[in-house]
Amino acid sequence: MDKISVELTVNRKKYKIKVEPDERLLDTLRERLNFTGVKEGCSIGECGACTVILDGKAVNSCMVYTFQVDSSEVITVKGLEIDGKLDPLQRAFIDYQAVQCGFCTPGMLISARALLNQNPNPNREEIKTAIEGNLCRCTGYKQIIKAIESVVKKDRSE
């Protein structure tokens, strides 16, 4: 197999890498670039643990080959924190106890961030739609939805 040159911007930093044709974006992020906040759950697009923001949109990184997304911009959970300051969503997940085992949390946060970037004022249905591809087997989702809503409300009052 030939290696393919790919340039990726991950969490605002540029990387030039050479990948195999069958290397998934998930593998590149975790194994090659060490962004292990991206989790591998089901590997078939059903659990959302591997969700990243790819060029502004939430996608499952297990369903994308890295060679497909040359010149793209990727945000992982690691990139939500800027200069040591947590994203308001991260703060809210802590405050609302929206984390139990924590495995779904990076994907959940990313799906919520992608939603708020596109629609800063979503209603509960829109929040549910945004995270419908993220499975959580601990919390029952209520705390997660409340945490996201609290950030929406805060934005509203500002």
Next chain:
Amino acid sequence: MLEFEAKKPENLNQLLEILESKKSKIKLLAGGTDLLVEIHNKSDRLKDFDYLVDITSLNELKGIEAKDKYLKVGSLTTHSEIVNSDLIGQEFPILKKAAKTIGSTQIRNRGTVGGNLSNASPAADLITPLIVLDGRVVLKSNKNKRELRLSDFLTGPYQTDLKDNEVMTELKIPFVDSNYYFNFQKVKRRKAVAIARINLAVIAKIKDQIITDIKIAFGSATPTARRFVKMEEYLKNKGINQLDYDLIKDKTGDEMVKITGTRWSTPYKKPVVGNLLKRALQEIIKEVQ
């Protein structure tokens, strides 16, 4: 283990040349929401290929555009783009409704119309609405261009008439007049990220309380999604207030069994197709009144 080389053509002509020269060894890759799962699961459906050709950067295959008599939808249009298109919401709300039920936000952001149709799953959610809308697919090769009715394009479960040297470039959906009503139903095992157990698309023209035209297509009830022509004929010219729903339910179930034969799922699906059609008709009639 599947080994393949990757190719990434920069424009449609380059792609068509690659297709012409390599022929059967090629697999096209768009959103990857079906293909990467099949590769990961080493699916039996997946035929061997040597070249994986990524077409996601081909701008010629993108965009939604109103033409004189039809809506042109590029084959690389994602499900999210369908959901968010005002034009589609206005002209074909049934497509928007169906696209919304596909997978999850993450999957809708990647998966494409062309991929959904080419994968040709009997449960594909865009196929039933496009069949009742009489959608056409445009297939291009280096030397040829042809247009097929979706129902002719789909030749069997996970099988299409696409030739090895062809790519689907666009979809054409003829505009319908404003007397038509649309309805889409989907039965699934859970609310989100669910493959249809059965889906149903209906379009009906109703004038002075009479059904003057109706098209009905079920998915996952027959080997490939298709119209239930006998039921359509039965319903034509019936008054919307004189429908015998018990008879409609029986006849719909019978038509499914006649096409599909008896399977392990028949005791479940036979009554459900009838009930779904009843629900669709009642929702349409409610809209009329």
